[in-house]
Amino acid sequence: MAIRRGLGIGSMYYGIGYGFSRADIGSAEIEMAEDGTTTVYSGACDMGQGVMTVVTQVAAEELGIEPEQIRVVAADTGSTPDAGPTSGSRATFVQGVAVQNAAAELREQILDMASRMLECPKENLVVRHGQVCEIESGREMVSVGKVAHQLHFHGRRAAAWGWHDNTTADVDPETSQGDAYATYGWATQLAEVEVDTETGRVRLTKLVSATDAGKAINPVAVEGQIEGGATMGLGYGLYEQHILEGGIPRTNSLAFYLVPTAMDVPDIECEIVEVPDPRGPFGAKGVAEPATIPTTPAILNAIYDAIGIRITETPITPERVFFAIQEARDRGEFEED
Amino acid sequence: MKQRYVLRVNGRGMEAAAEAHESLLDVLRENLRLTGSKKGCNEAECGSCTVLLDGRPVVSCLVLVPDAADRDVVTIEALATDGVPHPIQRQMVEQGGVQCGYCTPGMIMSAYALLLDNPDPTDDEIRFAISGNICRCTGYGKIVKAVRAAAVEMKGQAGNGGAAS
Amino acid sequence: MSEDPSTETAEETRGAYSWIGKNVTKPDALEKALGATEYVGDMVVPGMLHGKILWADTPHAVIKRIDTEEAARVPGVHAVLTAADVPGSNRFGLAVLDQCALAEERVRSVGDAVALVAAEDEEAAEEAVAKIRVHKEHLRPILTYADALDPDAPKIHDGGNVFQHTTVRKGDLDKGIRESAAIVENAYHTHRMDHVPMEPEAGLAYVDPSGVLNILVGTQYPYRDRRQIAPALGLPMNKVRVIQAPIGGGFGRKDDITAEIHVGLLALKTRRPVRLVYTREESLVANTKRHPMAMNFRTGAGADGRLTFLDGDIYGDTGAGVSLGAYVIKKAGIHATGPYDVPNIRVDTYTLYTNNLTSGAMRGFGVMQAAVAHESQMDQLAHKLGMSPLEFRLKNCLKPGLASSTGQLMNEGCGIEATLRRIKDYMSARDLRFKRPEAAS
Numbered sequence: 041m042a043i044r045r046g047l048g049i050g051s052m053y054y055g056i057g058y059g060f061s062r063a064d065i066g067s068a069e070i071e072m073a074e075d076g077t078t079t080v081y082s083g084a085c086d087m088g089q090g091v092m093t094v095v096t097q098v099a100a101e102e103l104g105i106e107p108e109q110i111r112v113v114a115a116d117t118g119s120t121p122d123a124g125p126t127s128g129s130r131a132t133f134v135q136g137v138a139v140q141n142a143a144a145e146l147r148e149q150i151l152d153m154a155s156r157m158l159e160c161p162k163e164n165l166v167v168r169h170g171q172v173c174e175i176e177s178g179r180e181m182v183s184v185g186k187v188a189h190q191l192h193f194h195g196r197r198a199a200a201w202g203w204h205d206n207t208t209a210d211v212d213p214e215t216s217q218g219d220a221y222a223t224y225g226w227a228t229q230l231a232e233v234e235v236d237t238e239t240g241r242v243r244l245t246k247l248v249s250a251t252d253a254g255k256a257i258n259p260v261a262v263e264g265q266i267e268g269g270a271t272m273g274l275g276y277g278l279y280e281q282h283i284l285e286g287g288i289p290r291t292n293s294l295a296f297y298l299v300p301t302a303m304d305v306p307d308i309e310c311e312i313v314e315v316p317d318p319r320g321p322f323g324a325k326g327v328a329e330p331a332t333i334p335t336t337p338a339i340l341n342a343i344y345d346a347i348g349i350r351i352t353e354t355p356i357t358p359e360r361v362f363f364a365i366q367e368a369r370d371r372g373e374f375e376e377d
Numbered sequence: 378m379k380q381r382y383v384l385r386v387n388g389r390g391m392e393a394a395a396e397a398h399e400s401l402l403d404v405l406r407e408n409l410r411l412t413g414s415k416k417g418c419n420e421a422e423c424g425s426c427t428v429l430l431d432g433r434p435v436v437s438c439l440v441l442v443p444d445a446a447d448r449d450v451v452t453i454e455a456l457a458t459d460g461v462p463h464p465i466q467r468q469m470v471e472q473g474g475v476q477c478g479y480c481t482p483g484m485i486m487s488a489y490a491l492l493l494d495n496p497d498p499t500d501d502e503i504r505f506a507i508s509g510n511i512c513r514c515t516g517y518g519k520i521v522k523a524v525r526a527a528a529v530e531m532k533g534q535a536g537n538g539g540a541a542s
Numbered sequence: 543m544s545e546d547p548s549t550e551t552a553e554e555t556r557g558a559y560s561w562i563g564k565n566v567t568k569p570d571a572l573e574k575a576l577g578a579t580e581y582v583g584d585m586v587v588p589g590m591l592h593g594k595i596l597w598a599d600t601p602h603a604v605i606k607r608i609d610t611e612e613a614a615r616v617p618g619v620h621a622v623l624t625a626a627d628v629p630g631s632n633r634f635g636l637a638v639l640d641q642c643a644l645a646e647e648r649v650r651s652v653g654d655a656v657a658l659v660a661a662e663d664e665e666a667a668e669e670a671v672a673k674i675r676v677h678k679e680h681l682r683p684i685l686t687y688a689d690a691l692d693p694d695a696p697k698i699h700d701g702g703n704v705f706q707h708t709t710v711r712k713g714d715l716d717k718g719i720r721e722s723a724a725i726v727e728n729a730y731h732t733h734r735m736d737h738v739p740m741e742p743e744a745g746l747a748y749v750d751p752s753g754v755l756n757i758l759v760g761t762q763y764p765y766r767d768r769r770q771i772a773p774a775l776g777l778p779m780n781k782v783r784v785i786q787a788p789i790g791g792g793f794g795r796k797d798d799i800t801a802e803i804h805v806g807l808l809a810l811k812t813r814r815p816v817r818l819v820y821t822r823e824e825s826l827v828a829n830t831k832r833h834p835m836a837m838n839f840r841t842g843a844g845a846d847g848r849l850t851f852l853d854g855d856i857y858g859d860t861g862a863g864v865s866l867g868a869y870v871i872k873k874a875g876i877h878a879t880g881p882y883d884v885p886n887i888r889v890d891t892y893t894l895y896t897n898n899l900t901s902g903a904m905r906g907f908g909v910m911q912a913a914v915a916h917e918s919q920m921d922q923l924a925h926k927l928g929m930s931p932l933e934f935r936l937k938n939c940l941k942p943g944l945a946s947s948t949g950q951l952m953n954e955g956c957g958i959e960a961t962l963r964r965i966k967d968y969m970s971a972r973d974l975r976f977k978r979p980e981a982a983s
């Protein structure tokens with residue numbers, strides 16, 4: 041057999057959000073109806089990765105109500121405020137804080153009214169699971185729905201607006217010195233590969249991804265981002281390439297442009313690391329891009345570990361590895377079995 | 378020239394006027410408004426249009442309508458019964474196998490076909506069965522987990538059903 | 543035990559969370575699993591027409607004339623539009639307005655749209671597109687980094703083919719070189735990648751009775767879409783409403799304009815709802831891609847195993863439009879060190895126009911490419927010094943109190959060491975070892 045195994049690691053840091061003095065904002069409106077059900081008008085696009093879920097969890101936590109009581113209306117210039125794009129791994133980090141701000145203000149409105157209704161100092165009250173409770177005894181005093189009803193009845197707001205500005209100054213134009221980003225994402229991955237020295241074919245047989253989520257607001261969603269990101273990284277490293285000839289794409293079909301399938305992807309082990317960042321909601325940072333960046337470098341380093349050859353060009357196709365082995369052989373530098 | 382074709386879709390006879398070169402996918406989506414089957418490529422490469430044809434999974438973008446006439450077509454829309462999601466559907470949700478959702482119906486149909494055939498598949502068998510379905514979001518791990526969990530759940534249901542009757 | 547600094551969490555100050563850290567089910571997942579979610583391509587509204595695009599078939603040309611009469615005569619066709627029919631600026635672009643919704647006098651890449659058709663059905667639209675005649679004069683295409691850097695080459699845009707040059711300067715490079723016991727130098731090349739969102743680009747537009755142009759689109763940012771659509775089509779911004787439809791993947795591609803302006807223009811001109819759905823081939827050819835980059839890196843480390851300097855150049859092919867390319871490549875430059883403490887730095891980046899496909903935002907945004915280079919350099923230095931790649935990284939990684947390549951002081955959120963230690967623990971728990979270098983394993 042001409043299979044050799046190797047291990048490699050790749051690390052990265054990634055400035056989260058926009059940087060370069062580009063507007064990096066989040067905003068949301070939150071409104072409680074007379075039965076306690078709550079709507080968050082959130083400008084952030086959910087791509088399926090779970091921004092809506094993060095918005096729901098942040099609002100539920102901050103407000104003290106149940107996620108089931110919350111509905112999110114998302115990303116429509118006709119009904120939601122501008123929350124910036126869902127890109128740059130920024131949605132949780134930036135929009136999460138805007139939602140938290142809005143929910144905190146609404147909670148104060150509720151506690152103010154509850155304190156009047158119950159004739160009890162506000163400091164002694166807290167909202168938990170949709171009920172205004174007495175802190176000391178934990179006793180449930182009144183539901184948030186009843187309080188919201190009273191607010192409406194008295195012509196008061198049961199609605200709040202949250203804004204968060206994460207815009208950073210641009211770096212110096214000559215030296216690029218300066219605080220480029222509000223925060224950074226961090227990740228290290230370990231790849232195990234098998235290299236077939238006869239064909240040049242490389243297989244990723246194991247991947248461990250240690251990704252710093254700050255605080256994983258929804259661990260399954262974070263794992264989903266990590267596994268999907270690493271798979272895209274694997275595609276970048278080994279399979280996918282847009283080939284242009286004279287400016288014209290030859291890879292104009294998925295028959296030629298190869299995306300990894302379930303057979304190409306090993307089990308990905310997610311190690312969620314949590315180094316909280318006080319500027320994110322509950323310490324959270326974005327993970328979308330940190331999850332995808334280290335994979336190809338880890339594979340490149342694992343290939344070197346396996347066969348002692350440094351590949352410097354991507355994607356790492358069988359031809360490229362095969363010829364690199366041939367050249368090393370010609371130079372008498374290839375370690376034969 | 379459009380012709381009338383009789384299709385048996387999700388157990389019901391349906392008529393569609395289509396040209397002979399039209400695909401089953403287009404007829405499902407456009408004539409019958411069953412848009413659960415997605416068109417990710419229209420060239421038999423992505424699996425997002427997967428349906429069952431006489432119990433076998435096929436990419437419906439590659440099946441011409443005349444070839445589907447008088448055969449049993451099952452689409453994603455038929456998997457839930459009386460509003461109760463199929464175990465694969467529920468497990469996909471619970472295990473985090475759904476992100477953008479565009480691959481999801483085709484993925485579920487491939488998995489459904491697998492479990493009809495092989496109620497107790499290994500992870501490798503699951504991966505093989507869904508290898509014609511591209512998912513760009515999830516990295517497949519949670520989908521494999523969902524199918525495995527659904528298989529366990531379905532065996533349990535079959536077992537209980539047997540004991541009760 | 544590991545020295546993982548990640549053990550304290552905000553939980554300790556706030557008490558136990560009710561919902562943070564819990565696997566709350568995504569609210570949209572079940573409807574997707576049932577096949578009930580309607581993406582734009584699944585939507586049908588009464589009176590809806592189908593849009594289709596004529597793309598350029600050559601990367602660089604001057605357009606002399608476009609004949610649309612024959613196309614307009616195809617039964618069922620409601621509109622055949624070229625740049626001359628666009629009521630607004632016809633321009634868009636995320637860094638500068640260098641892209642045309644419909645090509646004017648020039649074609650700059652095969653991703654350029656030249657004409658649009660709206661028809662009763664897809665077949666009529668396709669037939670009409672095939673009947674549009676574009677008379678053009680071919681120009682020499684600029685396809686390589688060297689072409690783009692050649693000051694005598696034809697200019698793709700007025701300002702020349704080097705759109706942006708950025709510089710990272712820190713410390714004293716010569717001192718760093720002098721202090722190095724090991725130096726590694728390499729040229730890295732990364733390739734063009736497609737996002738391949740499983741849902742090809744699509745949009746549905748209609749003008750409502752109040753005169754507002756509504757656009758449903760799988761987008762990553764409706765407000766910025768509106769900022770771009772309105773001037774391109776000559777509308778006040780509050781007469782454009784952009785609604786994010788369920789989106790079948792974006793990954794940065796749909797951060798930019800995709801179908802919005804085209805489908806909006808067709809709806810404005812026909813006063814009918816119009817749906818425009820790309821084929822997979824169109825999706826692979828049009829809109830933005832991941833930047834190919836050429837990176838020359840020289841990196842050093844001292845005998846003590848500490849990094850001494852980075853000296854590098856990064857060339858990025860942004861294609862015929864900048865899109866977000868200027869930021870992508872600038873970001874690659876300031877991330878070129880990787881997550882390490884490097885005291886002396888010179889990095890130059892160049893954002894280059896070519897007649898290749900436009901490159902823009904894609905998951906990883908320049909750092910994907912930079913990491914290929916910096917991580918390969920790190921392993922080679924470790925091997926030269928006889929150190930384990932993991933220990934070498936642990937020794938050099940950023941920590942609270944150290945400064946990044948831009949001089950930014952790292953604070954308590956700096957997590958690289960924790961991720962490295964997690965991998966180290968993982969490896970030692972399973973007795974996994976690198977084969978190289980032998981001395982360090």
Ligand code: FES
Pocket residue numbers: 415416417418419420421422423424425426427436437438439
């Ligand atoms: S649409 Fe049928 S396989 Fe892609």
Ligand code: FES
Pocket residue numbers: 088474475476477478479480481511512513514515740790791
């Ligand atoms: S969930 Fe997006 S493609 Fe699978």
